[in-house]
Amino acid sequence: xxxxxxxxxxxxxxxxxxxxxxxxxxxxxxxxxxxxxxxxxxxxxxxxxxxxxxxxxxxxxxxxxxxxxxxxxxxxxxxxxxxxxxxxxxxxxxxxxxxxxxxxxxxxxxxxxxxxxxxxxxxxxxxxxxxxxxxxxxxxxxxxxxxxxxxxxxxxxxxxxxxxxxxxxxxxxxxxxxxxxxxxxxxxxxxxxxxxxxxxxxxxxxxxxxxxxxxxxxxxxxxxxxxxxxxxxxxxxxxxxxxxxxxxxxxxxxxxxxxxxxxxxxxxxxxxxxxxxxxxxxxxxxxxxxxxxxxxxxxxxxxxxxxxxxxxxxxxxxxxxxxxxxxxxxxxxxxxxxxxxxxxxxxxxxxxxxxxxxxxxxxxxxxxxxxxxxxxxxxxxxxxxxxxxxxxxxxxxxxxxxxxxxxxxxxxxxxxxxxxxxxxxxxxxxxxxxxxxxxxxxxxxxxxxxxxxxxxxxxxxxxxxxxxxxxxxxxxxxxxxxxxxxxxxxxxxxxxxxxxxx
Numbered sequence: 001x002x003x004x005x006x007x008x009x010x011x012x013x014x015x016x017x018x019x020x021x022x023x024x025x026x027x028x029x030x031x032x033x034x035x036x037x038x039x040x041x042x043x044x045x046x047x048x049x050x051x052x053x054x055x056x057x058x059x060x061x062x063x064x065x066x067x068x069x070x071x072x073x074x075x076x077x078x079x080x081x082x083x084x085x086x087x088x089x090x091x092x093x094x095x096x097x098x099x100x101x102x103x104x105x106x107x108x109x110x111x112x113x114x115x116x117x118x119x120x121x122x123x124x125x126x127x128x129x130x131x132x133x134x135x136x137x138x139x140x141x142x143x144x145x146x147x148x149x150x151x152x153x154x155x156x157x158x159x160x161x162x163x164x165x166x167x168x169x170x171x172x173x174x175x176x177x178x179x180x181x182x183x184x185x186x187x188x189x190x191x192x193x194x195x196x197x198x199x200x201x202x203x204x205x206x207x208x209x210x211x212x213x214x215x216x217x218x219x220x221x222x223x224x225x226x227x228x229x230x231x232x233x234x235x236x237x238x239x240x241x242x243x244x245x246x247x248x249x250x251x252x253x254x255x256x257x258x259x260x261x262x263x264x265x266x267x268x269x270x271x272x273x274x275x276x277x278x279x280x281x282x283x284x285x286x287x288x289x290x291x292x293x294x295x296x297x298x299x300x301x302x303x304x305x306x307x308x309x310x311x312x313x314x315x316x317x318x319x320x321x322x323x324x325x326x327x328x329x330x331x332x333x334x335x336x337x338x339x340x341x342x343x344x345x346x347x348x349x350x351x352x353x354x355x356x357x358x359x360x361x362x363x364x365x366x367x368x369x370x371x372x373x374x375x376x377x378x379x380x381x382x383x384x385x386x387x388x389x390x391x392x393x394x395x396x397x398x399x400x401x402x403x404x405x406x407x408x409x410x411x412x413x414x415x416x417x418x419x420x421x422x423x424x425x426x427x428x429x430x431x432x433x434x435x436x437x438x439x440x441x442x443x444x445x446x447x448x449x450x451x452x453x454x455x456x457x458x459x460x461x462x463x464x465x466x467x468x469x470x471x472x473x474x475x476x477x478x479x480x481x482x483x484x485x486x487x488x489x490x491x492x493x494x495x496x497x498x499x500x501x502x
Contacts (some may be wrong), residue, residue: 033338034389040334041396047296048404052467054292055411059423059468061290062415066283071267077313079284082266083232083258084185085493086274089240092116093495098170098222100151100211101487103177103230104195104253106130107147109154110484112491124488125158140202144214152218171225171498172215173490175233176207177254179284185497188227195253226493230447231258232280233489237482238445240492245443247416248485251409251457252448255319257283259416285412286315293317294404298329305351314412318405320356320450327362328354330397331381340390345382353380360454363398370395399456406460413444413461414468417477424473442477447485 062078069080094116101108110126129150135143178197180188187208193199202210208224215222228236235248235258247259261281263272272279293314302325303309303316316322332348335341347353358376365372370391377383377391386394417423422442451458466474482489 057292058411097491148214230486234485236489251450288314410464
């Protein structure tokens with residue numbers, strides 16, 4: 001009996017030891033997996049680090065590339081395209097003007113009434129329309145016929161006592177946010193499509209001419225009097241409200257910038273004369289690249305998998321189209337390093353399923369249990385029951401990606417200010433300093449949902465501008481949001497040129 005008891009006790013002890021060993025083993029493995037996830041985050045933080053000294057290197061690189069792009073065609077990855085907009089709105093413009101804004105799979109039509117006093121936009125009507133998907137890849141005639149038909153309906157609904165008919169011609173500003181080589185203020189040749197468009201017969205053709213022909217076919221007596229991109233429109237609206245506005249940036253699905261440059265600094269067009277002595281330059285800064293940019297393996301892989309590898313490198317690090325995708329790739333890497341996410345879902349492996357607004361919702365979730373993070377993981381990525389500590393880690397990932405993007409965007413803005421001598425150091429273009437450039441009031445117009453709707457991105461960007469410039473200079477620099485700048489601004493460019501011609 002005693003021996004049996006001993007044997008049972010020994011077996012029980014052995015079982016307990018085995019169970020304890022299994023439990024310890026699980027804990028060790030779990031801790032190992034957790035530590036691997038932490039290592040992924042640490043590597044990300046190191047790879048995305050943007051100390052102010054690095055940002056200043058990016059500032060210098062932007063300014064140098066701008067200078068090179070103005071010196072010769074193809075001299076820089078930043079295209080520095082001439083817009084032939086040399087007369088920005090003064091606030092004295094009067095009358096009623098139209099605008100069409102085509103920048104993606106939706107387009108907007110608007111009517112703007114100006115009262116002749118700065119900031120006196122008496123009224124503007126805006127309507128937004130989706131473009132049928134088949135028109136994105138068909139022929140140019142189909143796209144512009146559709147736009148002209150919608151525009152005609154809009155005019156007829158918004159006559160307000162006047163008509164766009166044969167007895168009175170109206171002028172139209174056309175915002176076309178794709179790479180265009182401008183030839184005059186109202187004409188330009190499409191260089192390439194982006195944003196899902198692939199209308200082959202349109203590349204190399206005059207953009208405004210295509211729209212004008214479609215309008216004439218519909219019997220609409222209107223002249224396409226200005227062709228601009230969204231940044232130029234934003235700058236025009238900013239300058240209409242505030243004469244100290246010298247640049248404009250857009251942070252949305254894509255990103256771009258433009259600014260007011262002296263014509264004598266545009267070396268590649270020597271002899272270029274304008275009545276104002278200046279011209280708006282469309283930078284196309286999404287293609288900026290520098291070895292100083294903090295690039296990670298996720299950026300490299302995203303670029304390699306994109307339809308345009310080795311192109312738009314800056315845009316892929318800072319714009320709304322890509323930030324959510326970068327985060328998805330990091331989450332996928334973490335899921336491969338641990339079993340906290342369970343079986344990897346097909347959704348988690350689907351490119352661009354995590355859109356940037358969803359990423360922003362993760363980053364700005366302030367609830368104690370991170371309820372919104374759990375919802376997005378479950379409903380969008382099909383990853384349920386993720387532990388709270390892992391959800392907290394994902395918030396950190398979103399924060400790191402957002403902070404890097406915003407701070408690099410800030411460096412881009414300061415690069416423009418450096419080029420034109422508004423950074424407190426006199427600029428690099430001419431070697432000349434203003435009387436006191438640390439006290440020159442400077443306004444940069446900003447548009448785009450990434451900046452206007454994503455509070456954390458905006459705060460990080462504004463904070464970085466102050467860090468780079470220093471408080472003494474930064475207090476004279478204002479970033480001002482422009483609502484509907486891309487569309488209203490096109491109408492204002494038309495109005496400004498009409499005022500000069502009258």
